[in-house]
């Protein structure tokens with residue numbers, strides 16, 4: 001088993017706390033990282049510039065795959081989906 005690096009992060013409520021690197025998730029597409037504080041269980045989101053991102057990755061932080069995070073549906077998407085369904089039903093009914 002690969003030993004996990006302990007990293008120090010800063011919780012707005014508790015100050016500096018120590019976490020296993022794999023308890024930190026990096027979103028490089030958003031240039032931010034987030035973690036759950038081990039003391040207050042608060043979710044904290046912090047900006048991550050290139051240097052911070054690189055350090056987190058080297059330490060073993062979880063890198064969220066933006067490809068697998070779907071964008072939220074918009075009203076236009078719903079309308080388009082609805083129209084698509086109507087077409088499908090019409091096609092089915094001939």
Ligand SMILES: [Zn+2]
Nearest residue numbers: 011014037040
């Ligand atoms: Zn905290």
